Amino acid sequence: xxxxxxxxxxxxxxxxxxxxxxxxxxxxxxxxxxxxxxxxxxxxxxxxxxxxxxxxxxxxxxxxxxxxxxxxxxxxxxxxxxxxxxxxxxxxxxxxxxxxxxxxxxxxxxxxxxxxxxxxxxxxxxxxxxxxxxxxxxxxxxxxxxxxxxxxxxxxxxxxxxxxxxxxxxxxxxxxxxxxxxxxxxxxxxxxxxxxxxxxxxxxxxxxxxxxxxxxxxxxxxxxxxxxxxxxxxxxxxxxxxxxxxxxxxxxxxxxxxxxxxxxxxxxxxxxxxxxxxxxxxxxxxxxxxxxxxxxxxxxxxxxxxxxx
Numbered sequence: 001x002x003x004x005x006x007x008x009x010x011x012x013x014x015x016x017x018x019x020x021x022x023x024x025x026x027x028x029x030x031x032x033x034x035x036x037x038x039x040x041x042x043x044x045x046x047x048x049x050x051x052x053x054x055x056x057x058x059x060x061x062x063x064x065x066x067x068x069x070x071x072x073x074x075x076x077x078x079x080x081x082x083x084x085x086x087x088x089x090x091x092x093x094x095x096x097x098x099x100x101x102x103x104x105x106x107x108x109x110x111x112x113x114x115x116x117x118x119x120x121x122x123x124x125x126x127x128x129x130x131x132x133x134x135x136x137x138x139x140x141x142x143x144x145x146x147x148x149x150x151x152x153x154x155x156x157x158x159x160x161x162x163x164x165x166x167x168x169x170x171x172x173x174x175x176x177x178x179x180x181x182x183x184x185x186x187x188x189x190x191x192x193x194x195x196x197x198x199x200x201x202x203x204x205x206x207x208x209x210x211x212x213x214x215x216x217x218x219x220x221x222x223x224x225x226x227x228x229x230x231x232x233x234x235x236x237x238x239x240x241x242x243x244x245x246x247x248x249x250x251x252x253x254x255x256x257x258x259x260x261x262x263x264x265x266x267x268x269x270x271x272x273x274x275x276x277x278x279x280x281x282x283x284x285x286x287x288x289x290x291x292x293x294x295x296x297x298x299x300x301x302x303x304x305x306x307x308x309x
Contacts, residue, residue: 012142031149040141046101054131082112093207094287116265173241182308190254196227237269253277258302
């Protein structure tokens with residue numbers, strides 16, 4: 001039974017099991033309210049390579065968005081050996097509810113639920129017993145709730161006490177204006193971005209694809225900006241923090257448009273596109289579709305971001 005919902009702030013992932021001493025030190029850091037130990041790895045589900053975590057459903061559910069945390073059916077499904085996948089992976093990645101997908105050779109998993117967990121790069125959740133069958137490393141990841149901590153400082157403190165090479169990710173990054181404010185990307189480089197994106201019109205959508213022959217929505221954005229020498233994060237909710245938000249009425253070519261389309265986590269940024277101009281945008285929509293130039297729509301709009309240099 002769910003007793004309390006905890007907001008996750010940091011995700012820690014190592015390539016090998018984390019020493020108990022390091023986990024204990026993490027729990028004792030100033031500002032840390034709670035820590036959940038999980039298993040994490042990249043796993044193939046059907047034709048998709050996705051981030052999967054193995055959890056104790058009874059305790060981990062407290063770290064998920066409220067619609068997911070309170071969905072008893074989701075956690076019964078996970079406890080029964082099924083896999084819960086994110087809404088985006090299910091609908092855009094083509095993993096239908098109730099279907100059985102191949103994973104790690106002879107293992108087949110049933111898609112038991114759509115439920116976005118709100119964790120960076122995690123699109124599927126299984127029980128720890130299922131994680132063992134799939135060969136996930138044990139106890140190599142931490143989900144940390146630290147509502148009163150300064151997250152950049154806490155991230156740095158964690159990096160000092162955890163094994164070298166451990167990744168520490170802030171789960172809900174926000175755009176931070178530096179004291180010497182960087183200007184928006186110059187129009188000359190924006191033209192390079194737009195030309196790169198336009199050159200991929202007709203390329204197929206593929207979940208998790210980063211180009212150059214196929215893309216998902218954030219993969220197209222990252223690839224197009226990289227052609228102009230601009231580095232952006234890989235996933236939509238991190239790209240949402242890539243610059244200041246501007247009013248939709250002031251949108252201009254090269255701005256990024258974001259939407260919240262996920263009913264399992266209404267606060268999650270789940271789709272993005274590049275504004276072309278003249279009321280149109282370039283996007284990689286979903287499985288079975290292609291990169292295309294289409295009119296902008298504002299239903300479930302999350303905001304417009306102007307990337308800085």
